[in-house]
Amino acid sequence: MIKVIALLLLLQNAASGEKYYLEFDNFLYPGVSNFPEFAMITVLDGYLQAYYDENVKHINEDWLKELIKENTKEWESTVQESLAYKNTLRELTKNFNTPSNQSEGKDIIQQITVCEWDEDTNYTFGHIKFGNNGEDFITIDTKTETWFAVNPKAKVITETWNAEEDSYGIVKNFFQNECQPLLKKFVKYGKSFLNTKVLPSVFLLQKSPSSPVTCQSTGFFPDKGIMFWRKDGEEIHEGVEHGDLLPNDDGSFQMSVYLEALKIPPEDWGRYECVFQLSGVQNYVVTKLDQDSIRSNNPKNEGLLTTTSIAVIATMGCVIVIIIVALSSTAFKKRNVTHSIERSSTPSSETASL
Structure with missing residues (x-):
């Protein structure tokens, strides 16, 4: 669990103004020692909120604990549905396996599902992509409502998915009826946390x-x-x-x-x-x-x-991070998000799854 949480901290993104996003990451780690076969994490505006696998449940923030306390039955139902998604994800990605790994069962799959909400304009947006052994594999084009093979190896798979009736309809329903309502609820409970500012x-x-x-x-x-x-x-x-x-x-x-x-x-x-x-x-x-x-x-x-002390600590941390990324192979190319600030002026869970 600690390794997966540390990995998530590397995948943090930044929010801007009154725009928020909720991200669900589902992982399959078949055959990887010291990792659960299936795990999922929930991220709000780049900050880890919850981690779940079949043996461990970890809630990271007090505001989320309060939300769960006031919505216990709904949350528990979401948890069970999300854990059961393991079988769906396994079936959905069974053809992701590369020939060299099929007998070993060591392919690592990641599904990233993100929904965004602009509180000022009420604009919403959703996105899904799959990674396979550390590489971008499949994503969805919401404009054409079709699946797109980022990796040539996935072309046959996306053709099959796009041929299925109402393939995009299932995705659209998830964004509108599950992801977006949950994001707005998270923002309602966690807004003070998101607005926290602490100088170093x-x-x-x-x-x-x-x-x-x-x-x-x-x-x-x-x-x-x-x-x-x-x-x-x-x-x-x-x-x-x-x-x-x-x-x-x-x-x-x-x-x-x-x-x-x-x-x-x-x-x-x-x-x-x-x-x-x-x-x-x-x-x-x-x-x-x-x-x-x-x-x-x-x-x-x-x-x-001393600088040496800091260097040793930083080096140890980087080594751990490198091992995590290499082992989990989940550091496939996420959307580019900048943490830069204009310097020329003063700056005035579990998850329900597809």
């Missing part, structure tokens, strides 16, 4: 005088933040390297940005600042490049957190 703690790290200076931020929420170095108030790119956005155990996030300070004359250090911006928050976190405030493993700063 920011500090400077340096392994040695010749090492880059790391500007480390941690504890911010949501994940819609950016960091950059600037000189005399202008963002710079030369000598700057950006680290990855990583999740913390408490649901918050961390990130870092590095500066090649060795090339900067000591008298110019005061002209440089590390800036953190969180979307929707007017106040920025600004940290000046100052030798006295840098935490390092030099004798004068003995006992303080």
Whole structure:
């Protein structure tokens, strides 16, 4: 379960304004050790809300627990239907298996179902796609109401699906009568959670005088933040390297940005600042490049957190993530979502299944 949850954290997306989306991910892991044969996760605006398999049930947020408490029978019914979907998904994707894996039963299938809702305009949209062993396989074209083979291997399968009577009608019914109502209910209960803004703690790290200076931020929420170095108030790119956005155990996030300070004359250090911006928050976190405030493993700063410590932790986390992605093969190409914020101005379960 922990591995699947960690994987989901990698697949987070960003929401914008009053637009929301609810995502259901169904997984088949036949023959994969230490993974359940079938698992499903529920994501609201990029944040994990629930994980279920046949042995484990995990609810991530208090607001969802409250929703379940007030809608217990409806939720339990949805859970049972969703778990029973394993057999449907297995039958639906039985021809996904590649010849080399048919005897071993080790193909990994993922189905991603997403419905979106614009609260201001009441516009709704739905999307479904399938992945096979880490590759995009099949998606649905809602304009033509047909299935489309992203991978040439899936062409015969989509031809069969499109030939079936009312194939799209089943999908449309799910979006309108199950996914969209559930999304609106989730937003009703979870809106305060979605509107939560928490600024990070920011500090400077340096392994040695010749090492880059790391500007480390941690504890911010949501994940819609950016960091950059600037000189005399202008963002710079030369000598700057950006680290990855990583999740913390408490649901918050961390990130870092590095500066090649060795090339900067000591008298110019005061002209440089590390800036953190969180979307929707007017106040920025600004940290000046100052030798006295840098935490390092030099004798004068003995006992303080070092860049090495952060690097080891980050490296371990990345290794785990790489193993998860390689094992689950579910990191197939999702829709591109940017976490960028305009820098030129201040930013004024279970699931029911098809």
